[in-house]
Amino acid sequence: MSLEDAKKHVDLAITRDGYKGYSFENTFAGAPSFLRRTWTKDLTGVDLAVTGIPFDQAVTNRPGTRLGPRAIREASALLAVDAPYGWGFEPLLDFAIADYGDMAFDYARVADVPAVIEAHVAGILKAGAGAILLGGDHSISLPSLRAHHARHGPVALLQFDAHTDTWADKDGSRIDHGTLFYKAVQEGLIDADRSVQVGIRTDNPDTLGLTILDAAEVHEVGAAATAARIREVVGDAKVYLSFDIDGLDPAYAPGTGTPVWGGLTSAQAARILRDIAGIDLVGGDVVEVSPPFDHAGITALAGAHVAMALVCLWCWTRRGG
Numbered sequence: 001m002s003l004e005d006a007k008k009h010v011d012l013a014i015t016r017d018g019y020k021g022y023s024f025e026n027t028f029a030g031a032p033s034f035l036r037r038t039w040t041k042d043l044t045g046v047d048l049a050v051t052g053i054p055f056d057q058a059v060t061n062r063p064g065t066r067l068g069p070r071a072i073r074e075a076s077a078l079l080a081v082d083a084p085y086g087w088g089f090e091p092l093l094d095f096a097i098a099d100y101g102d103m104a105f106d107y108a109r110v111a112d113v114p115a116v117i118e119a120h121v122a123g124i125l126k127a128g129a130g131a132i133l134l135g136g137d138h139s140i141s142l143p144s145l146r147a148h149h150a151r152h153g154p155v156a157l158l159q160f161d162a163h164t165d166t167w168a169d170k171d172g173s174r175i176d177h178g179t180l181f182y183k184a185v186q187e188g189l190i191d192a193d194r195s196v197q198v199g200i201r202t203d204n205p206d207t208l209g210l211t212i213l214d215a216a217e218v219h220e221v222g223a224a225a226t227a228a229r230i231r232e233v234v235g236d237a238k239v240y241l242s243f244d245i246d247g248l249d250p251a252y253a254p255g256t257g258t259p260v261w262g263g264l265t266s267a268q269a270a271r272i273l274r275d276i277a278g279i280d281l282v283g284g285d286v287v288e289v290s291p292p293f294d295h296a297g298i299t300a301l302a303g304a305h306v307a308m309a310l311v312c313l314w315c316w317t318r319r320g321g
Ligand code: MN
Pocket: 161, 162, 163, 244, 246, 247, 258
């Protein structure tokens, strides 16, 4: 594509014919849809929809993740120009992946937001597409799990996080980024026996039956053995992967609300995510990226790489040949 052609076709997020192909725009310019995918609300023919959930009113400490989707999209421009390294296939050429935009909601009706998220995700799944969410704080994963459960039944949860997020909420009415997986277990959304929490480094004696591979263990056994253990636990179950960016060490993800030292390196996360290719991923999210606390865009870049890995994992089991 020549510069003269480009003048007629930029921005691909708006003008691309169809959904497939790499980006030829300058990485530092143009409309920043996720991975330069077509921005659309029409999911006809779309395989996988990526959508932003800019909600951050359920946090225990620092806010700011409402700005996460925008920052992750911008960082993702660097990943839109060629094949993902080390995967050996080309999801952006072979699959119709769209940016479904950000979810619309009334920021002043907080209690209504979980139902709005559930309906938003259910709409994507009903259209026959897979859904990957860009958060937002971690509370957004509960309504997403409800929507995925309605379509797929109980799923295996694969969670990367410094925190288990399984603290009790007895009457279930709180909207809280620290209780969502307690509720997911209580509601039967996830199969605890097939679920794994990776990178944990906060104390919570009640595991609810989930397998915990804490950060110390990952550092001890290494990424490859961690991935093997994950595959062993989830087996052939349908998997929902929820990646709280604070699963990474604050050195790799400072821009987040509740950072804890001793976490995964970005290299460990990249290796684990690549090595679990073949799991039956049905959906997932990247949450807790908070740009106001970020430095040099480190955390948004990590979020973009994780989201790309989710795209790769989703496409991997559905690829031909
Ligand atoms: Mn966390």
